[in-house]
Amino acid sequence: MTNPVSLTLQGVCFHLPDGRALFSNLNESFDGRRTGLVGRNGVGKSVLARILAGGLEPSAGRCLRSGRVHYLGQQPAALPGQSVGSLAGLDRIIAALERIEGGSAREEDFDAVGERWDVRERLHRALSAAGLEHLRQDTPAARLSGGEAMRVALAGAFLSGAEMLILDEPSNHLDREQRRGLLAQLQGWGGGLIVVSHDRELLEPMERIVELSSLGLRGYGGGYSLHAEARAREREQAQALLEQRKAQRRRQERALAEQRERLEHRLARGAQQAAQANQAPILLGRQRDRSQASSGRLRARQEEAREALSQRVREAAAQVAEEVPVVLFAPDAFAAPACVAELDDIRLPHLRGPLREVSLKLLRGQRVALTGPNGCGKSTLLKVLAGHRPTQAGRRVLQVEAAYLDQHFSTLDARASLLEQMLADNPRQSEGELRTRLALLGLDADRVRQPSASLSGGERMKASLARLLYAERPSRLLLLDEPGNHLDLPALQALEAMLRQYPGTLVVVSHDEAFLRRLGLTQRLEATACGWSLSDWAE
Incomplete structure (x- = not known):
């Protein structure tokens, strides 16, 4: 069955409160394929996820959405007085259902419930499948651990009726068995999916990886392993191109210097010959002006050539700017008791x-x-x-x-x-x-x-x-x-x-x-x- 859901970024930019650009001019489309969104810490993945979901407006550009989207943040925090049902995002539907059962005939209550008359039973089954059979919809959410809160929020996401799920680091608070359960749920999910994650096992079965960097967004077909191989090839190629352009700039710098030196020798020899020929001062002045004009034109052409070479080097360097390695030093060896x-x-x-x-x-x-x-x-x-x-x-x-x-x-x-x-x-x-x-x-x-x-x-x-x-x-x-x-x-x-x-x-x-x-x-x-x-x- 074709999934009609899509999210399209058109020239999207986002500026931080201090005016700095977090990212600029992002153009990308997300469809029904299972997609992993990756990138370095601080590059703006969570901000972008919220923009895609409609929870945050970009500073410039726009995001076009087709289909219902459900967003789940990194740390679903329970608010004071919140219940398990509300943490799952189903409190409005459950409340409307309870009002109908109590005799309400309001149209908005029936619209809220829609076709989900069995939402309470489905929530109970989802909680039981997640190992949370001891929870009820009215259990205070404040009693939950971080892992339990994430499992409740995930259960609600899969029951949300959305056509696109956007999950930000959903495996962070899950143990080994719960991660396996999440993997199975994601593989069985029939809608569109964007997972923001650094979890290699979670990213492996994705159909597509999209990487956010200072260069923008770049998509890769396949899961994490294919993405890692492709990025390694790109790094090698970008580094090779940078070294090639640096070498080219060095060669052309030498050629420009030799060209300048030959011109200066010609000009000096011409001035010497003119002086020995006893030419009139006015003729010597004109020759000196012509020499200076020739030298000035050469300098201008050489500066243009240097700038063009430097620009090519900067463009090549920009492709490897993201590849600066992260280094964490281990302490030096030290003595310790047995x-x-x-x-x-x-x-x-x-x-x-x-x-x-x-x-x-x-x-x-x-x-x-x-x-x-x-x-x-x-x-x-x-x-x-x-x-x-x-x-x-x-x-x-x-x-x-x-x-x-x-x-x-x-x-x-x-x-x-x-x-x-x-x-x-x-x-x-x-x-x-x-x-x-x-x-x-x-x-x-x-x-x-x-x-x-x-x-x-x-x-x-x-x-x-x-x-x-x-x-x-x-x-x-x-x-x-x-x-x-x-x-x-x-x-x-x-x-x-x-x-x-x-x-x-x-x-x-x-x-x-x-x-x-x-x-x-x-x-x-x-x-x-x-x-x-x-x-x-x-x-």
């Missing part, structure tokens, strides 16, 4: 059943993946290890400095700039060195001077990592809770490379198995029905 941390018969707060009790010994150089379903206590265990959460029983011993990175960027002061916080962390480090390291992370001079709250999710994650890793005394125990969330693909690859080189002990929570496989892990600590189970890492 046992860096120990939990002895610890009773974790707010947990029940076998997962409530844990004993664990972390050794020097141990690298552990902490895995399990949402709500099993992974974040609680990390917080106890870091000393951020008290225990109800047992003994906790920490022999080294521990650095804890949570999912909510709590190490950042939202009101202070990142540069201010980095300077406070590193009183003996020069501002120039810190700014260089932040620039290599893709955080430019303007961004690091703004309040941290103004940074995008990916930029705040980079900032949090920078504060942990570039502190004056680097931590010998690194505790990371979903560090890949919000990071763009180049930053995620830089994080993978850094963590492989990290010399200390590492415990990392992640539902991204592709990310975990690249870290050189030694053990997996998994939450199971029988309790916490530690085993050797196996691919």
Whole structure:
């Protein structure tokens, strides 16, 4: 069946409150194909998604829409008094249905319900399929965890009756099984789809990848692997073209210099011959004027040639400007005791059943993946290890400095700039060195001077990592809770490379198995029905 939905951008621009252009002159069409929207952190993907959905007006240009569109943002937050039904976006329909059942004959109530008389039953089935059978439509949404809120919002999106879904980082708060369930739902979805994501497994089955960069929008057929291969070829070709044009400019610069030198020799020889021929002063003056005019014309032609060459170099350089690598430095090697941390018969707060009790010994150089379903206590265990959460029983011993990175960027002061916080962390480090390291992370001079709250999710994650890793005394125990969330693909690859080189002990929570496989892990600590189970890492 042909899907008539389409979204078309015509010369779309968006300017930030300070007047800077986030992107300019975007022209692209999105149809019924499953499309992944990718790009570096801070480039404006979420803003573009909201423009496509109609929730935000562009500064210039327009977006034409055909078909009903449903947009789901990165972090569906429950408002005070909101219920599960309203978080799913179905409260208006359910309320109209309840009024009809109570005797209402208002036309607007029947229009709101349309053909969806079984909306409550469908919501219940969708919640049960998502592992949320304990929720009702009137359950207060404030009780939900981040993962539960995302699953409720996703259930509502698929029940929305939309012909196009726009989902912004929908897998961020989902565990491994829930991600697989989302993949199955997306593959079974019959409407148009745009997924903003850095999740390689989620992007792989897409029919099309569209990349947003400072150069605009560029579409690629196929999923993530094909996109990555095509981009690698383009990078090689763009770099080769840049080197070719630089070499061409050097050759022509030498030719222009030789041409100028030959003219100056001719002019000097002509002036000398004229002076030796005893010509009248007026004739000498005219010859000098002609020589200067010839020299001026040559200079003008050469300047035009130089500018044309430089413009060709700038055009080639613009094609590789986006390819500046993201670099995250691992701390230098440091000494550490054989046992860096120990939990002895610890009773974790707010947990029940076998997962409530844990004993664990972390050794020097141990690298552990902490895995399990949402709500099993992974974040609680990390917080106890870091000393951020008290225990109800047992003994906790920490022999080294521990650095804890949570999912909510709590190490950042939202009101202070990142540069201010980095300077406070590193009183003996020069501002120039810190700014260089932040620039290599893709955080430019303007961004690091703004309040941290103004940074995008990916930029705040980079900032949090920078504060942990570039502190004056680097931590010998690194505790990371979903560090890949919000990071763009180049930053995620830089994080993978850094963590492989990290010399200390590492415990990392992640539902991204592709990310975990690249870290050189030694053990997996998994939450199971029988309790916490530690085993050797196996691919």
